[in-house]
Amino acid sequence: MTNSKLLLGKSRIDITPDKDTILGGATISGKIRVDYIKDPLYANTVVFVRNERKMAVITLDLLMITRKYVELIRHELQRRWGFDPDAVMIHATQNHKAPSLGHFKISEDYKGIPKELDWLRGGDERYHPYAVERIISSVEAALDSLEPVKIGCGSGVEGRLAFNRRMVMKDGSISMPSAAGPAAQMSRYVEGPMDPDVGVVAFQGESAPISALLLHYTCHPVHQLGQFFISADWPGALANEMKASYGENCVSVVLNGACGNINPWxxxxxxxxxxxxxxxxxxxxxxxxxxGDISFRDDAVLDWKIVHIDIPLRKVNEGELEAARRYIADNPEPGWLNDVFLDDKWVYASGMLDLHEQVERNPIYRYEIQVLRIGEAALVGLPGEPFSEGGLAIKLASPSPYTIIAHNTQFAGYIPTKEAFLRGGYETTTSNWSKFVPDALDRIVEASIETLKQVFE
Structure with a gap:
């Protein structure tokens, strides 16, 4: 279909796993299966077409998606419908009440995991083919529903729902508050900011006053973390509220921002x-x-660009590496604490050896920065979990007044500030989930701002 107007297609397809699918979002390593399904998980997809240029934005109510599956899905969309892979953004909201698409805790290259314990890597192979098929189907359904739309952008502020989770304690260490209650009596201050931006890109279609929405907020989806049920957490709850406001056919694509140090408690x-x-x-x-305050227009420029920057991986401390080797030599297989949970020391030691092997093979990580332009709005896709300071810096310098950060467009681990490394804490501990040199966030921010300027020129 050729049309100079902006066309939009949308879909919301169920990707809920079976109850026996192993989840990867627990704080302790184990064979985590769910007790019940509280609410379904979805692939929420919008496709934009203008003058034969196509763009897709897909959000998944999942914990993680690895580069392997991002590339697989992009390739399929190119093969089937001619999408430029650079114009396909895939974002896992980092929902801790869901499985992952791909292995993230321990890489597939590491040979030290027994085959029967493959799920220890962070993904369940039984779920992966189903999820991929459903995600591709969501794009097909969106392409089948194209209609002319008007676009409007706006933003609000909500500073009472998300909080910087790094508390500087009286002894200078870092503590992470939880849902159990305050840590304030032992703390000095909260280390950094949160991002209160509520981003909205709304689309009016012929069939509905609000046909689809791109929505943005910044917070880990970790509600009721110690309970084992499937749920889409706050991004799913927000999407459901939008359906209640604008009808069952309204599809909300919720993009979670740079929330590496942001929790809801x-x-x-x-x-x-x-x-x-x-x-x-x-x-x-x-x-x-x-x-209620948005003005709509019936045309919008579509543009996109992906750049890659080289970020060095951190070398594993020799003492920690030797300790990990000794531990695995003495314990070639993990011990079970009970019929669900495993010895975390074994998993951490295996992850340490895995990261060391990655560094030995190639000490440089090829990091992807993706910028999509939809009219006045900018979407910035960043792999991993950047700290909120990075997202805020990008927004402040962006040429777009409506800049939305989508973290976790591929798994890449935590990306703290340089200052955070001076204090330590969970997010800075050298591991598969925190593996870049301390100035990585500065490099990412600089390259993101430059890419935004190029796209909006």
Whole structure:
């Protein structure tokens, strides 16, 4: 279909796994299966077409997606429908009540994992083919529903639902507050900012006043972390609220921002909020307020660009490496703490050896930065979990007044600030989930701003 107007297609396809699919989002390594399905998981997809140029934005209610599966899906969309792979953004919201698409804790190249324990790598191979097939189907369904739309952009502020999770304690160490209650009495201050931006890109179609939405907020989806059920957490709750406001056919693509150091638990509250539905409802109030003030237009430039930058991997400390080798030599297979949980020391030691092998093979990581332009709005796709300081710096310098950060467009681990490394803490510990040199975030911010300027010129 050739049309100079902006066309949009949308779909929301169920990707909920079976209950016996092993989840990867627990804080302790184990064969985590769910007790029940609280609400379904979806692939939420919007496709844009203008003058035969096609773009797709896909969000997944999943924990992670690895580069292997991003490339596989992009290749299939190119092969079947002619998409430029650089114009396909795939974003896992980092939902901790869901499986991953791909292995992220320990790479497929590491040979030290027994075949029967392959799920220890962070993914369940039984789920991967199903998820890929459903994601590709979501794009097909979106292409089959193309219609002319008008576009409008806006933003709001909501600073009461997400919090910087790195508390600087009285002894200078870092502590992470939880849903259990405050850590304030032992702390000095919160290390850094959160991002209160509520981003909204709304589309009016012929069939509905609000046909689809690109929505943006920044917070780990980790509500009720110690309970084992499937849920889409706050991004799913927000999407459901939008359906309640604008009808069953309204598809909301929720893009989670640079939330590497952001959680939903107020460190100073006697009883922190720990309910995804309440968070979704409060965000929806902000979104509806923004939509009420938006002006719509019927044309929008579509453009995109991917750049890659080389980021050095951190070398594993020799003492820690030798300790990991000794531990695995003494314990060639992991011990079980019970019928669900494994000895975490074994998993950490295996991950340390895995990272060392990665560094030995190639000490440079090829990091992808993706920028999509839809009219005045910019979407910036960043692999891994950048700290909120990085997302804020990009927004401040962006030529677009409506800049949305989508983290976790591929698994790449935590990306802290240089200053965070001086204090340490979970996010800075050398591992598969924190493996870049300390100035990695600065490099990513600089390259993202430059790419935004190129796209918006």
């Amino acid at each position: 107020d460190p100073y509250a006697d009883q922190p909020l720990n309910d995804a539905a309440v968070m979704g409802n409060r965000l929806a109030v902000s979104v509806n307020r923004v939509i």
